[in-house]
Amino acid sequence: MTTWMLLDYGEVISTAQPSDATAAMAELTGQDQATFRERYWLHRDAYDRGQPSHLYWSTVLGRTLAAGDPLVAELDAADVESWSHLNPESLRAIDDLAGRHALALLSNAPEPMAAAIDDAPWSAAFDHRFYSCRMALSKPDPAIFEEVLRRLGAVPGDVTFIDDRAVNVDAAAALGINALLYPEWPASPRTG
Template identity: 40%
Template sequence: MGNTQWYLFDYGMVITDAPTPEDWLNLEDAAGVPLMDPGSPYWQHRLEFDAGRYTSVEYWSRVTGREVPESRTDLLDTLDANQWSHFNLDTLDVLEELSGQGARLALLSNMPAPMVSRFEQASWTGYFQRRYFSSKLSLVKPQREIFEHVLRDLAVEPGMVTFVDDNPANVAAAQDVGLDARLHQPGIDLQRELVPRS
């Protein structure tokens, strides 16, 4: 196993900020049901969508409680991707700095296939030498197996990976595998969170 340091970043709420209320209203208007609440069908079925076990038609039909035609899901997928596209400029500055220093950067995101296809050629993906998406792996955080897959692919010991995520469950799971996992809290300076621990 290699001894090269890697920085592994989550996407939503680390590289991006939260969707705005206007974003949610636009998506709710298109879907015809309330979605913003943490207990809404949007979130109840999300991990299955992220894992690639639902198509867009299956996911949005479950979210709305009625059959949604494929012609409609393209709009819903687009609005969904748009609301997760408000970049955290402080994080982008950190990625730029790390990249300029020659650091090895990777991405690990729970992300459904339609969103992956929209983002794969986006300019921000150029920071990352490796990109891991749940829908392509049929695994989701916080499953232990997704972190084990990343480690095998990077061919490094767990302690050589600094992982940054906003979800405490994902951070705890990564720590259980041995990664140097840091909880990113919105509004906290990411640069400070990445300072090596003594």
């Protein structure tokens, strides 16, 4: 029986980044949108595991930015905004689940996004919020799931995990965690 519902954030609770948001970030960097998106994702794993913002954006831009550079703050704000469009269906499901299960969040997210989620009123429904940037681990590494289980004091069968990426779902399932690929959830009858 599921005690814990462990939800991903990006493209589960939030919607996908709108193309106009990535276009705006590309414009800030002086890159065309295709080049920006390629570099944004190519270097994202280190950022999600805690790399400082200025180092990540320096890599994306291909030039050095200082920690206090105003462009770093602009890019951080634009990036957070791009991931802050919430899925109303998921929010309704979270409200429903909160009465029946303990909730936890597990997101590959850099520190600016983690801080924004922590400040969002809807995140109060979660008993625990785990972020790759604060754990120096990221999905699909099995170690991040093992650490979450340890911190929750749970065994794999006590947890149902929902994520939009099959590789993350497969990694969790390999450890014995009940894992569902979004968008199967929140319509799945197996979360009860």
